C-alpha cells in the first residue's frame with residue numbers, strides 16, 4: 108500500500124501534553140472546601156472541654172477528600188492528632204510534611220511494618236501482647252521508647268485486647284522499658300443508633316465496660332496516657348464519651364451521623380461533586396435511554412450526557428433515583444448509570460449547554476444534595492459513598 112505524503116507534516120513530538128497540563132475541571136471533579144473543614148473542626152471542638160483533644164480521622168485519603176488537604180485545614184481548625192488506617196497512609200502524610208502525632212487505627216502485625224512505623228514516628232494501635240513485645244524489642248534495638256496506643260475491645264469484636272484479660276496484661280505492659288503508652292482506647296459499634304442513650308443500649312454497655320476497665324487498671328497520672336472512645340456519633344451524644352480525646356471523621360467532613368443534632372451546630376459539607384455536560388440530544392416520546400432501555404421517554408425529551416459514571420464512584424444502583432442541580436434547579440437523572448457517563452432529563456431548560464457545570468453533590472441556592480441522600484437511596488451509609496470516589500476524579504481544593 109502506498110502512503111501519500113503531504114507537504115506539511117505535523118510533528119506530534121513537538122507538542123507533548125502531560126496529564127498535569129490538563130484542566131482538572133475538564134470532565135468531572137471533586138471540589139474540596141478547606142474552609143468548611145476548618146470551620147467544622149472549630150465548631151466541633153467548641154463542644155469539647157479545653158483539655159480534650161481532637162483527632163481528625165483522615166483515613167481512606169481523608170474520606171475521599173484528599174488526606175493532605177484535610178489534615179492541613181483540620182490542624183488549622185484545632186485538630187492536634189491525626190488518625191489513618193494503614194502504614195502507607197501514615198507514611199504519605201509524614202512525607203507531605205505533617206508533624207502532628209499520627210495514630211494508625213488498623214493493625215500492624217509484622218516486625219518489619221512496626222519498624223517502619225517507628226522510623227516514621229507513627230503510633231501503631233496494639234491489640235495483643237505479641238505485638239507489644241515486638242514493639243518493645245524494636246524500641247530496645249534503637250535505644251528509644253516506641254510510642255503506641257493500646258486498644259481494648261468493649262463490644263465491636265474487631266481489634267483490641269479482651270477486656271477481662273487486659274487488667275493483668277496491662278501490669279506487664281507497663282513494665283516494658285522501651286515502649287511509651289500514649290493512649291488507651293476502644294471503639295463504639297453503634298453510637299449512631301437511635302437508642303444510644305438508653306441505659307440498656309449496646310453503646311451504654313460498651314461505655315460501662317470501658318469505664319470499669321479504666322477503674323481496674325492503675326494508670327499513673329504522670330504518664331499522661333490519653334483515654335479515648337468516641338467517634339463522631341459518640342462525640343455528639345454527650346460529654347461522657349469525650350474522655351481525653353475524640354476521634355472524629357464524618358462530622359468533620361460536614362455530615363452528622365445522628366438524626367437529631369445539636370441545633371447550635373451547623374456543619375458544612377466539605378465535598379462538592381461537579382460534572383460538565385459533554386453532549387446534548389433530543390429524543391422523541393417512547394425512546395429507551397441507556398443500557399437495557401429501562402427508562403423510556405414519555406414526551407419529547409432533552410437529554411444532557413454527563414461525563415461521570417460508576418467508574419468514578421457513583422453507585423450504579425442510584426440509576427434513576429438521583430437529581431443534579433443547575434442554577435438552583437433540580438434535574439432528574441434517567442436510565443442506567445453507565446461506566447463513564449449518565450443522562451439527565453433537562454427538558455425545558457435553555458440555560459444548560461455543552462460545557463455547563465452541574466452539581467451532583469453539594470448545594471446551589473436553596474437546593475442541596477448530600478451523600479446522606481445517596482446513601483439512603485442506595486441502601487448504604489454515607490461513609491461508603493464518600494470513600495468510593497476514585498482517583499480518576501481530580502480533587503480541586505477551594506477555600
Ligand SMILES: Cc1ncc(COP(=O)(O)O)c(C=O)c1O
Nearest residue numbers: 164212294338339354355356357
Ligand atoms: C477506630 C476509629 N475511630 C474513629 C473513626 C471515625 O468515625 P466517624 O467517621 O464516625 O467519626 C473511625 C472510622 O471508622 C474508626 O475506625
